[in-house]
Amino acid sequence: MQLFVLFLTTLFLAMVLVAALIKLSAPLGLVDIPDARKVHASAIPRVGGIGMVIATIVALLLEFELDERFRVCLLGAVILSVFGLLDDRYDLNYKTKFLGQFVAVLVVVVFGDVVIRRLCFFDSGPLPDVVAYPLTVLFLLGTTNAMNLADGLDGLAAGLSILSLACIAFLADLADGQQTIATAVAILGAILGFLRYNTHPAIVFMGDTGSQFLGFSAGVLAVLLTQKVNTALSGSLPLLIVGLPIIDTLQVMSQRIFKGVSPFKPDRNHFHHKLLALGFDHYEAVLATYAVQATCILLAYFLRYESDLLVLVVYLTLFGAVAAFVPLARAFHWRLRRAHQGEASFLTQKLNLILEKAWLDKTAYQTTRLTVPMFLVGTAASMDEENLDQIAVFAAGILLAWLVWLAARLPGAGFIERMAVYSSVILVVYLAQTVGFEYSEADRWFNYVIVFLAVIVAVGVRFSGRYFSLTPSDFLVMFVLLAAANLPVFNQVNYAKIAVQSAILLYGVEYVLRRGGGTVWAVRCGGILALLSLACRVVI
Incomplete structure (x- = not known):
């Protein structure tokens, strides 16, 4: 509960902070002006990082008891953020910027003892200081x-950080690393608050203030995770946890050095820039980067307890x-799309035909419209009858309120009906995870249908055009929730699964209802019949 409150606070x-800072960005001179290497075409405030940093630090200090090491880490983050803010305002040269980073890193390494001492490449015990300290700083x-x-793209750094920090929190939970989990959860809350505008x-x-803060935090927490919190983990795991940003940076800097220019000179050779050059649009480039x-x-x-050598080999393979x-x-x-479809290769033409928007939209809509109501009714009817009395009374109460509202012709009956359908979704999922089914195979099929609906709804929403649209961040959050729900750590507590499965079904319901027309009655009837099936348990 404390972690949940911490998350909501950040x-x-x-x-709130980002919304307020947007209005102050112009007077403060914190505006990103477009140039030849940037994707955006108009001036955009770059104050999101300030809001994330302040929200994270304030929430952690007020609501969680941090030990000396984590307080030192926060100090390092503050130092880094000050230099990042100066860079956002005055466009510091790379030497001054690097100095700020070096001071922040040195603080956490020397005074916070955030040091990489354990790598399984060596059998001689902990790394000597002469190796450990430079390696950690680097x-x-x-x-x-x-x-x-x-x-470099809207939502890109934030989404990459969400994946890294969520992984850190999950792995820290295996060893009960509460302070590591709390720090990761606080930053996750701040990122999601910022993503509303990004x-x-x-x-x-987010500006350099935010991106440096996120990279620094992910690195520090990854080192603490493997070196202090859960020492059974592979010491090389931080490479995979931080992931693609390291691969992209090494590749880009190598190319710059090979061309004889400064490795710190900005250009358009990053992975996301190359995807755009291959015909990906902004949405697809971000989603593809998330996928990597x-x-x-x-x-x-899956490699958390494997040898450092195997982790390194896998990472280098991915790098390649x-x-x-x-x-x-x-x-x-090869390009994902061309200006003239006739120029595309035979394979690309066939792929684009398969991915034709109208066909996918129609098929996904019809499938969702039929599957969701049958799933709700079938699941409600197959529930184990034991311990259903309170739920049945609740379902009966929702139905009664809707019928009275409808009979009295009171305004807002459509809204009440919608709430009844939503309630049926949440009740069905809750009962599936807490009460169970009368038939042993029903639970397996329940999970199969949920996964099937997740795919169908995602496809439908992606290609539904004006009816419904998801951002890459929605897919990102769904991935994190799905991954969390299936981790062994949640085997005893199924609230994560309840949240994920409810979200999938609610997306499906909303996707159908927003389309409107005469066919949405099936989803509405499905929700009402599911409630009726549960309410009948009162009589029975």
Whole structure:
């Protein structure tokens, strides 16, 4: 409960602070002016990072008891954020910017004892200080700059950080690392509060203040996780946890050095820029980048107790695949789309035909319209009858309120009906996870249908045009929830599954209802009949 309150606090603070700072951005001179290497075409406030940093630090200090090490880490974050704010305001040269990063990293390494001492490449025990300290400083500087350089599209750096921090929180929970979990959860809340304004088309950027803070935090927490909190984890795991930003930064800097220019000179050679050049639109480029980062996170989870050598080999393999993708695409003259469809290759034409928007939209809509009501009614009817009395009374109360409202012709009957359908979804999912089914195979089929609906609704919403639209952040949140719900750590507490499965079904209901027309009666009837099935248990 404390973590939940912490999350809501940072979420609320970030939303309020960012909204207030947007209005002050012009007088403060914190506005991002477009240039040749940037994607946006108009001036955008870059104050989101300030709101995230303040929200995180205030919430942690007020609501959670942090030990000396984590207080030192917060001090390092403050130092870094001050230099980031100066950079956002005055466009500091890279030397001054690097100095601020170095001071912040040195504070946490020397005074916070955030040091990489344990790697399984060596059998001689902990790394000596002469190796451990420089290695840690190099890694933390790398993660700080990596996330800073990844901040090139709306929602990109924020989404990558969400995946990394969620992974850290999950792995820390395996060893009861409460302070690590709390810090990660607080930053997650701040990011989601900021994302409300940063999804495409963004009305605010996080600036260097935010991107450096996120990279620094992910790096520090990843080191603490593997070196202090859960020492059974592979010492090389932070490479996969931070993931794609490190790969992209190493690749871009290597290319700059090879061309004989400064590795710190900005350009348009980042992974997301290359995706745009291959015909991806903004939405698709962000989603594809999320997918690569999600792959890193899943690998980190499944390889968490493997040897450092295996983790490193897997990471280098992934590095090679990412590095080779664009050159291979160019070599075979492949693009996701072209200005004239006739110029596309035969394979691309067939792929685009399969992904034709109207066909996918219609099929997904009809499938969802029929599956959701049958699923609700079937699940409610197959529930185990034991311990259903209170739920049945609640369902009967919802139905009675709707019928009275309808019979009296009171205003807002449509809204009451909608709430009744939503209630049926939540009740059905709650009962599936707490009460269970009369038939042993029903639980398995329940999960299968939920996964099927998740895919169908995602496709339908993506291609539904004016009826309904999701941002890449919605897919990101859904991925994190689905992953969380299926982790072994939640086997005993099923609230994560309840939240995820309810969200999937509610998306499906909303997707159908927003389309309108004469066919939505099926979803409405399905929800009402599910409540009726549960309410009948009172009589029975």
